[in-house]
Amino acid sequence: MRVGINGYGWFRRVIFAACVLLFGNANSFAQNTLLGDTKSAQTVVVRAGRLFDPVTGRMLDRPVIVIVGNKINSVSNRNPSSIAGATLIDLGDATLLPGFIDVHTHLTSDAGGGGYESLGISSPRAALIGAKNARLTLLAGFTAVRNVGAEGYSDVALRDAINAGDVIGPRMQVSGPPLGITGGHCDNSLLPFEFHHSAEGVADGPEAVMHRVREVIKYGADVVKFCASGGVFSKGDNPLLEQYSPEEMKVLVEESHRLGRKVATHAHSAVSIKDAVRAGVDSIEHGIFLDDEGIALMKEHNTFLVPTSYPLFWFEEHAPQMHLPPWVMEKSAIIIPAAKKNMATAFRAGVRVALGTDAGVYPHGQNGGEFWSMVELGLTPTQALQSGTVNAAELMGWTDRIGAIREGTFADMVAVKGDPLSDIRLLEHVQFVMKDGVVYKNEISGPSATAQPR
Numbered sequence: 380m381r382v383g384i385n386g387y388g389w390f391r392r393v394i395f396a397a398c399v400l401l402f403g404n405a406n407s408f409a410q411n412t413l414l415g416d417t418k419s420a421q422t423v424v425v426r427a428g429r430l431f432d433p434v435t436g437r438m439l440d441r442p443v444i445v446i447v448g449n450k451i452n453s454v455s456n457r458n459p460s461s462i463a464g465a466t467l468i469d470l471g472d473a474t475l476l477p478g479f480i481d482v483h484t485h486l487t488s489d490a491g492g493g494g495y496e497s498l499g500i501s502s503p504r505a506a507l508i509g510a511k512n513a514r515l516t517l518l519a520g521f522t523a524v525r526n527v528g529a530e531g532y533s534d535v536a537l538r539d540a541i542n543a544g545d546v547i548g549p550r551m552q553v554s555g556p557p558l559g560i561t562g563g564h565c566d567n568s569l570l571p572f573e574f575h576h577s578a579e580g581v582a583d584g585p586e587a588v589m590h591r592v593r594e595v596i597k598y599g600a601d602v603v604k605f606c607a608s609g610g611v612f613s614k615g616d617n618p619l620l621e622q623y624s625p626e627e628m629k630v631l632v633e634e635s636h637r638l639g640r641k642v643a644t645h646a647h648s649a650v651s652i653k654d655a656v657r658a659g660v661d662s663i664e665h666g667i668f669l670d671d672e673g674i675a676l677m678k679e680h681n682t683f684l685v686p687t688s689y690p691l692f693w694f695e696e697h698a699p700q701m702h703l704p705p706w707v708m709e710k711s712a713i714i715i716p717a718a719k720k721n722m723a724t725a726f727r728a729g730v731r732v733a734l735g736t737d738a739g740v741y742p743h744g745q746n747g748g749e750f751w752s753m754v755e756l757g758l759t760p761t762q763a764l765q766s767g768t769v770n771a772a773e774l775m776g777w778t779d780r781i782g783a784i785r786e787g788t789f790a791d792m793v794a795v796k797g798d799p800l801s802d803i804r805l806l807e808h809v810q811f812v813m814k815d816g817v818v819y820k821n822e823i824s825g826p827s828a829t830a831q832p833r
């Protein structure tokens with residue numbers, strides 16, 4: 380994390396105090412605006428019917444979570460009578476879960492924006508689109524995301540604005556512009572030659588690739604994203620073909636790792652997946668044409684698969700009304716059935732999965748649909764939940780701070796009424812969201828009260 384989580388706490392408190400002066404009752408303001416109180420030393424006790432522990436895959440009955448400031452102080456099933464003056468949030472019989480994590484989002488763009496209209500969106504406008512979508516994502520229960528690919532470093536601006544408390548949204552790791560070859564999926568080939576337009580992440584040859592890795596890190600990338608194969612929303616390239624050479628991929632990954640950054644790889648074709656895994660990437664995103672050899676390699680190298688399943692289902696239903704360019708429709712007709720079949724095979728084979736949704740291909744805030752989509756393709760509900768909590772945290776290198784509700788992690792949690800292990804679709808609409816100890820949504824118990832013994 381580049382900016383300390385609480386680095387701007389004093390600023391938020393001043394703003395909060397000013398708002399109280401302007402609008403009166405502090406509690407009603409907090410509830411109405413979803414900004415919440417930010418007193419750093421405040422103690423909050425959360426009680427619920429069950430707690431999902433993604434580490435063991437088990438449910439804990441009648442959990443009592445004590446939060447001090449923005450961190451979890453204790454998790455038990457003892458009543459909190461000794462904590463005088465704490466604020467109580469009683470979620471009744473609801474199921475409490477760690478805040479969800481989506482490792483593949485595009486917060487700075489909206490669904491349907493991949494064609495020529497996208498050329499009219501400036502980077503400042505993209506950052507503001509991101510502010511809107513960051514809020515939707517957080518309220519959907521996703522308290523941390525990776526944003527993998529944004530022009531003009533609009534994702535860096537968004538991350539920093541969230542960390543500063545200027546806008547609400549999930550914790551973010553961002554990539555800045557994704558690296559790719561001239562004319563590839565991560566270039567922009569919409570305009571003819573006389574405009575001499577290339578996307579910012581384009582780099583050809585090992586030396587240029589190394590320079591570009593250093594450049595995106597210089598301007599704020601926490602993670603490096605690159606395109607190893609063609610894709611769907613790009614004109615004139617082929618998802619079945621490799622783009623970067625094995626040599627270029629090797630330099631890219633080595634330099635990223637040397638500078639302390641993980642590498643996320645857009646890869647559709649079987650060859651591109653295998654070459655990227657051999658080069659040492661940390662995650663294969665999409666992995667559409669993953670074959671048995673690729674599966675074996677991913678298991679050998681401990682590479683995460685980020686299956687982006689929900690858009691496969693969403694796209695089938697909604698694409699016909701979206702007036703998308705013809706090349707998008709032609710490619711998706713090949714991609715979608717192959718992806719469903721090959722993801723199911725990979726799940727059966729036990730490839731490690733981290734939840735990622737490609738949010739921005741479908742409307743933001745529906746990220747929870749990825750849970751049932753992965754279950755539809757063969758994961759158990761427990762495995763799907765683990766992929767969106769502990770596994771995603773591991774891929775982000777943040778196991779010590781997010782992904783499970785345990786002592787010392789950030790107080791990021793969500794709750795749903797009912798049992799999501801019996802009905803995975805419950806995760807499409809969470810009723811409670813807390814990030815950093817601040818409540819952003821509570822449709823279960825409403826305003827909080829002072830803690831009392833159970």
Ligand SMILES: [Zn+2]
Nearest residue numbers: 483485527737
């Ligand atoms: Zn994507």
